[in-house]
Amino acid sequence: MGSTRCGLPALSELSRLDVDTVVIGGGAMGSATARALALKGVDVLLLERFEPGHKNGASHGASRNFNVSYADPTYVAMLREALPLWRGLEGETGLPVLELTGIANHGNNPDFPLIHEALSAAGIPSEALSVAEAERRWPGIRFDTTVLYTPEAGRLNADAAVAALQASAVTHGAQVRHGARVLSVRVLGDDRVSVLIETPTGEETIVARRAVVTVGAWTQKLLGDVLELPSLVVTQEQPAHFAVRDPDIVWPGFNHAPDPTSADYDWWYTGIYGMFTPGEGVKAGWHGSGPLTDPDARTWLPEPAQLAALQRYAREWLPGTDPDDFVPISCTYTTTADSNFVLDRVGPVVVGAGFSGHGFKFTPTVGRILADLVDDSAPAPALFGLRSRR
Numbered sequence: 001m002g003s004t005r006c007g008l009p010a011l012s013e014l015s016r017l018d019v020d021t022v023v024i025g026g027g028a029m030g031s032a033t034a035r036a037l038a039l040k041g042v043d044v045l046l047l048e049r050f051e052p053g054h055k056n057g058a059s060h061g062a063s064r065n066f067n068v069s070y071a072d073p074t075y076v077a078m079l080r081e082a083l084p085l086w087r088g089l090e091g092e093t094g095l096p097v098l099e100l101t102g103i104a105n106h107g108n109n110p111d112f113p114l115i116h117e118a119l120s121a122a123g124i125p126s127e128a129l130s131v132a133e134a135e136r137r138w139p140g141i142r143f144d145t146t147v148l149y150t151p152e153a154g155r156l157n158a159d160a161a162v163a164a165l166q167a168s169a170v171t172h173g174a175q176v177r178h179g180a181r182v183l184s185v186r187v188l189g190d191d192r193v194s195v196l197i198e199t200p201t202g203e204e205t206i207v208a209r210r211a212v213v214t215v216g217a218w219t220q221k222l223l224g225d226v227l228e229l230p231s232l233v234v235t236q237e238q239p240a241h242f243a244v245r246d247p248d249i250v251w252p253g254f255n256h257a258p259d260p261t262s263a264d265y266d267w268w269y270t271g272i273y274g275m276f277t278p279g280e281g282v283k284a285g286w287h288g289s290g291p292l293t294d295p296d297a298r299t300w301l302p303e304p305a306q307l308a309a310l311q312r313y314a315r316e317w318l319p320g321t322d323p324d325d326f327v328p329i330s331c332t333y334t335t336t337a338d339s340n341f342v343l344d345r346v347g348p349v350v351v352g353a354g355f356s357g358h359g360f361k362f363t364p365t366v367g368r369i370l371a372d373l374v375d376d377s378a379p380a381p382a383l384f385g386l387r388s389r390r
């Protein structure tokens with residue numbers, strides 16, 4: 001293993017360099033970072049513990065909202081950067097990943113005016129629609145408040161996006177290894193880090209100048225002894241796909257905020273998000289209300305009371321669906337206290353974590369930010385720094 005008896009790295013390890021940058025975790029964020037590094041000409045190796053297309057993390061499935069309804073200028077700027085990057089990926093790979101279906105935001109969200117203002121300032125269109133107009137356009141959804149409609153929003157195909165990012169990374173020179181579980185990360189110096197990998201044939205150590213750690217729900221387990229991390233709460237989330245009654249009606253994406261002043265919403269767990277997933281139905285889910293979970297000991301079973309409440313939501317607010325004909329989904333959120341991401345570098349380790357159930361839309365921008373942290377070409381937005389969390 002090359003370390004001295006007292007645990008200090010051996011000279012041979014310090015002088016060795018197997019690859020410039022190793023990216024650990026081949027979900028959305030690691031795949032986007034490996035691609036961004038390869039596009040910069042960096043010698044990069046992406047390590048993923050499971051097989052392509054696995055469903056064990058947070059980046060699987062055929063649908064994610066590319067929701068643009070943010071009031072925070074940092075996120076709005078990241079969205080503005082993400083749209084052309086998604087289109088660029090599609091153009092390069094020929095794989096469609098983003099469809100602009102529009103998103104209907106409704107319910108009692110006091111931020112709607114701020115969101116409209118922030119989007120207008122950024123040149124992203126949004127408009128108010130009456131209940132009658134919204135129900136004329138989307139008869140599958142019930143509305144009882146004015147709708148903030150964002151036409152340049154839509155649906156991302158998560159599986160296709162991850163596959164396209166990895167394919168493009170390889171095209172630009174990256175190595176991608178599946179079935180390679182990283183057991184530990186060890187800092188050897190300012191510009192040296194070694195990762196110990198469990199492979200089908202035993203163990204292997206790789207020494208690199210930088211390690212990017214984007215392991216989602218496993219971040220605390222892999223990095224907890226290496227970096228001082230903010231609280232990262234891992235939950236098992238359980239949206240579901242509901243069958244549609246009429247295959248010909250049009251569906252936007254949707255976000256529905258409860259009215260905290262009304263007892264009518266007492267049974268709601270959180271706000272609702274959703275979209276139509278071709279071939280699977282209408283997806284709807286509570287946001288971040290799932291039970292705490294260990295990503296290596298998941299139940300994969302929906303919590304019954306939350307599922308019943310989700311069916312009730314479909315029954316009362318999604319008349320275009322059959323609330324009794326559904327398929328549950330299981331997925332993990334890794335949530336920070338303020339739902340802001342963690343994007344930072346400490347010595348040779350770059351971390352991307354805490355995407356708090358809303359990271360997918362920003363994936364190519366997060367990849368660019370983490371790649372820039374690798375070669376110090378640009379800092380991450382201050383909102384995401386580790387230091388601001390301590």
Ligand SMILES: Cc1cc2nc3c(=O)[nH]c(=O)nc-3n(C[C@H](O)[C@H](O)[C@H](O)COP(=O)(O)OP(=O)(O)OC[C@H]3O[C@@H](n4cnc5c(N)ncnc54)[C@H](O)[C@@H]3O)c2cc1C
Nearest residue numbers: 025027028029049057058059065182216331355359360361
């Ligand atoms: C139900 C659900 C709905 C969502 N809806 C939306 C939405 O509508 N819009 C939106 O923008 N976002 C949404 N999100 C959030 C979004 O999907 C996540 O923010 C994003 O997928 C996080 O990507 P990641 O790469 O950080 O995590 P992951 O995809 O979990 O990737 C981490 C990877 O690391 C690998 N790994 C872990 N440990 C190791 C190890 N030791 N060695 C090697 N590899 C390792 C794992 O196998 C995994 O592939 C949703 C998430 C969920 C769960």
